[in-house]
Amino acid sequence: MRTRLAHWVWIYCRLQVLHLRAQLEYEADFWLGIVAMVLRHATGFVFLWAVFRHVPQVQGWTQWEMLFLYSLAIIPIGLVELFYDGPWELAALVNLGELDGLLLRPMPAALQVICHGSSLHGLGSVALGLVLLGRAMSELNLSLAPWHYVFLAATGVGSTLLIGSLNFMAHCVVFWEPDTSMQLPVLVQEMATIARYPLSLYDRLLRLVTTWVLPFAFVSYFPATVLLHRPEANPWLGYGAPLVGVAVTCVAGVLWTRCLGRYQGVGS
Numbered sequence: 001m002r003t004r005l006a007h008w009v010w011i012y013c014r015l016q017v018l019h020l021r022a023q024l025e026y027e028a029d030f031w032l033g034i035v036a037m038v039l040r041h042a043t044g045f046v047f048l049w050a051v052f053r054h055v056p057q058v059q060g061w062t063q064w065e066m067l068f069l070y071s072l073a074i075i076p077i078g079l080v081e082l083f084y085d086g087p088w089e090l091a092a093l094v095n096l097g098e099l100d101g102l103l104l105r106p107m108p109a110a111l112q113v114i115c116h117g118s119s120l121h122g123l124g125s126v127a128l129g130l131v132l133l134g135r136a137m138s139e140l141n142l143s144l145a146p147w148h149y150v151f152l153a154a155t156g157v158g159s160t161l162l163i164g165s166l167n168f169m170a171h172c173v174v175f176w177e178p179d180t181s182m183q184l185p186v187l188v189q190e191m192a193t194i195a196r197y198p199l200s201l202y203d204r205l206l207r208l209v210t211t212w213v214l215p216f217a218f219v220s221y222f223p224a225t226v227l228l229h230r231p232e233a234n235p236w237l238g239y240g241a242p243l244v245g246v247a248v249t250c251v252a253g254v255l256w257t258r259c260l261g262r263y264q265g266v267g268s
């Protein structure tokens with residue numbers, strides 16, 4: 001089992017490298033995409049900067065605490081674009097019958113869908129997020145133990161799995177509704193932006209949804225509160241955040257199995 005898993009990981013990496021190499025052949029498009037992605041997230045930074053020019057705190061959050069939270073949110077968003085962008089092709093694979101070919105290969109179809117596409121533009125989000133994270137930690141004089149950095153890395157991996165798996169599940173709606181113009185994946189993607197701001201800014205219903213239904217609060221808010229020693233910090237939710245990504249991935253796997261049971265193929 002361990003050997004097979006290593007083999008799948010190796011194939012996944014090879015496929016991703018091929019996608020990335022293909023994109024690098026269009027150099028102008030690559031750089032324009034990177035700049036566009038940086039500008040997209042920079043608008044949020046400018047918004048926060050404008051707000052904190054007039055107020056010292058927002059519901060007890062200072063400017064650099066907010067930017068710390070913001071950076072934790074946009075790093076996994078960029079990683080999803082880099083390594084988990086394939087589900088955006090799922091509707092086309094199903095409607096054009098190309099999913100049949102994936103099912104015939106000796107490799108998990110879900111893994112093939114996940115790595116069916118990737119976007120180097122996500123590097124812009126990752127780079128901006130890392131710069132903001134480093135600057136925020138410096139301005140906050142945040143002293144972290146070595147295991148805290150391990151926790152940060154685990155949070156990044158767990159958040160990437162969480163966002164990517166939620167997107168994947170949203171695209172699985174195509175097995176029930178083959179319309180390629182369905183908006184659910186777009187809605188879920190936009191909901192991920194909620195993770196850029198403190199959960200306390202939203203009303204109770206939205207807090208419940210983003211904690212227990214679409215748990216984007218585990219991407220940045222709960223880990224940030226424990227690392228920043230916020231008074232509202234919940235150690236169980238904060239330090240357990242990486243495990244939520246694993247749990248959501250398992251749920252996505254169960255849903256995918258049900259989707260394949262429903263799929264009838266082109267000739268059916």
